Amino acid sequence: MAHYDMLVIGSGPAGQKAAIQAAKLGKKVGLIDRREVVGGVCLNTGTIPSKSLREAVLFLSGFHQRGLYGQSYRVKHDITMEDLTFRANYVIKREVEVIQNQMERNRVDMIFGTARFFDDHCLHIHQAGGPPGSPGPGDPLEHTADFIVIAVGTKPARPSHIPFDDQTVIDTDGLLTLKRLPKSLTIIGGGVIGTEYASILAAMGIHVVLIERRPRLLEFVDAEIIEALQYHMRSIGVWPRLNEEVVAIDKQDDEQVIVRLRSGKEIPASTVIYSVGRMGATDGLNLQSVGITPDDRGRIKVNKYFQTEVPHIYAVGDIIGFPALASTSMQQGRLASCHAFGLPSQVETTLLPYGIYSIPEISMVGRNEDELTQAGIPYAVGIARYREIARGQLIGDETGMLKLLFHPKTRDLLGVHAIGEGATELIHIGQAVMALKGTIEYFVDTVFNYPTLAECYRVAALDGMNRLPRPWAPRV
Numbered sequence: 001m002a003h004y005d006m007l008v009i010g011s012g013p014a015g016q017k018a019a020i021q022a023a024k025l026g027k028k029v030g031l032i033d034r035r036e037v038v039g040g041v042c043l044n045t046g047t048i049p050s051k052s053l054r055e056a057v058l059f060l061s062g063f064h065q066r067g068l069y070g071q072s073y074r075v076k077h078d079i080t081m082e083d084l085t086f087r088a089n090y091v092i093k094r095e096v097e098v099i100q101n102q103m104e105r106n107r108v109d110m111i112f113g114t115a116r117f118f119d120d121h122c123l124h125i126h127q128a129g130g131p132p133g134s135p136g137p138g139d140p141l142e143h144t145a146d147f148i149v150i151a152v153g154t155k156p157a158r159p160s161h162i163p164f165d166d167q168t169v170i171d172t173d174g175l176l177t178l179k180r181l182p183k184s185l186t187i188i189g190g191g192v193i194g195t196e197y198a199s200i201l202a203a204m205g206i207h208v209v210l211i212e213r214r215p216r217l218l219e220f221v222d223a224e225i226i227e228a229l230q231y232h233m234r235s236i237g238v239w240p241r242l243n244e245e246v247v248a249i250d251k252q253d254d255e256q257v258i259v260r261l262r263s264g265k266e267i268p269a270s271t272v273i274y275s276v277g278r279m280g281a282t283d284g285l286n287l288q289s290v291g292i293t294p295d296d297r298g299r300i301k302v303n304k305y306f307q308t309e310v311p312h313i314y315a316v317g318d319i320i321g322f323p324a325l326a327s328t329s330m331q332q333g334r335l336a337s338c339h340a341f342g343l344p345s346q347v348e349t350t351l352l353p354y355g356i357y358s359i360p361e362i363s364m365v366g367r368n369e370d371e372l373t374q375a376g377i378p379y380a381v382g383i384a385r386y387r388e389i390a391r392g393q394l395i396g397d398e399t400g401m402l403k404l405l406f407h408p409k410t411r412d413l414l415g416v417h418a419i420g421e422g423a424t425e426l427i428h429i430g431q432a433v434m435a436l437k438g439t440i441e442y443f444v445d446t447v448f449n450y451p452t453l454a455e456c457y458r459v460a461a462l463d464g465m466n467r468l469p470r471p472w473a474p475r476v
């Protein structure tokens, strides 16, 4: 048994950053994870594997070069699952080394096992299957701490009426463990994960049907960007089925599953991915013993300092719900530790960038047209298309677009929305200008490297200014 200043449950992005921040303040920290490898969903089954898969598909399928060299251009024909997972495994291995090294350097104790509250300062850690020499089941480690951080993340929702068999009907974690690539695919749930995987697999030439019960994909994204995304996804072989409700999933044999929709459609595929959201991994934590009650999706409520109902117990990352991103989880972990140990800190929460790694990728910061209209804020629009930018031609992306929304009178930048290669990087320029309360005149007056995609900002700002109606048009 040991006593710590802080014990952190979960070594995903939220837990890692909470642990490191506390250690940097000279505190004794233990970081617990039930997997025998650090990194959480982010590194092992979610962000990094899905983004590695995307990079592998784009490279091996020669996707971005097809505009120049013809639609049949491929770097490799007959791409296999091993080709795709090779890259993911390589990146994961390197990232695990980086994280483990960071923990060692900062003297964070890594403790492998499943944590469970004994009381509000004490955790039992069950190490069944843990490292050699560890106690067996029923013989847990017992550690205490002044502060405890819950960063246990989420797992895919697996309702009992869905006939999962981890071969033909799988959840989103199951994709990377498939032995063979699906011949055809039905994805149920057009959220972020469903949309990303649909476009990535279609870019490989797999026929994909994407079923979403809402009238459009990703309702929080700017309508014009989503229209463009849906158009491009269709063109690479994704068939969106929107406004549809699944009534049954019938396994025919090991080769075919039929998804039946309320509208009468019957959709056959070799594989079905069920992708309708995630549940907080709070079961088994014995939270009721300390007076914390998760909601019906297993999520924990916190205040603005990430404190739960028990002030010395914090919760961070996906377990507290929206926005449930690796990027925001890291910040929350760091901020929780700062608060616990009295280090002043603050974060700009209204300007979160969002990056969705569909093909093409999309990204945004600030408000979209619908939100500005609902808020009664007047706005003007400026657009730059990649095909008018030399860098767009060089990289063979003629469909990309950057859209600026700005106040016609003050010229304040209100939102940036992008679709196309590099969109998730490009967005940070707009984010910085917004955070520093800049106007779009900054883009007009600034020299950008040539040829770069950043030039889109200048072109879009000029486009917006030129189209301003009087009395807002620039004076000559």
Ligand SMILES: Cc1cc2nc3c(=O)[nH]c(=O)nc-3n(C[C@H](O)[C@H](O)[C@H](O)COP(=O)(O)OP(=O)(O)OC[C@H]3O[C@@H](n4cnc5c(N)ncnc54)[C@H](O)[C@@H]3O)c2cc1C
Pocket: 009, 010, 011, 012, 013, 014, 015, 032, 033, 034, 035, 038, 039, 040, 041, 042, 043, 045, 046, 047, 048, 050, 051, 113, 114, 115, 116, 151, 152, 153, 154, 172, 193, 281, 284, 285, 316, 317, 318, 319, 324, 325, 326, 327, 328, 329, 355, 357
């Ligand atoms: C397919 C997919 C793609 C994604 N892509 C992106 C993206 O591109 N960009 C982005 O920003 N975000 C992305 N996300 C979201 C991102 O992965 C999560 O926001 C992030 O992983 C959350 O971090 P976390 O630290 O809260 O939890 P997690 O990463 O979920 O880690 C939680 C850890 O807690 C451990 N744990 C759970 N219970 C216990 C217990 N009782 N005892 C001990 N350990 C426990 C688990 O083993 C796990 O290691 C993606 C998610 C998925 C699923």
Ligand SMILES: NC(=O)c1ccc[n+]([C@@H]2O[C@H](COP(=O)([O-])OP(=O)(O)OC[C@H]3O[C@@H](n4cnc5c(N)ncnc54)[C@H](O)[C@@H]3O)[C@@H](O)[C@H]2O)c1
Pocket: 188, 189, 190, 191, 192, 193, 194, 196, 211, 212, 213, 214, 218, 244, 245, 246, 275, 276, 277, 278, 323, 324, 325, 355, 356, 357
């Ligand atoms: N690039 C990124 O930042 C990224 C990538 C992947 C995942 N994530 C994170 O992971 C989280 C989980 O993503 P997700 O896609 O699993 O969940 P989600 O909640 O974003 O999407 C679920 C989707 O399924 C739909 N749906 C629900 N029930 C349905 C049904 N019966 N039939 C058809 N459609 C149905 C919903 O309308 C919704 O659009 C997200 O909140 C996101 O923050 C982020």
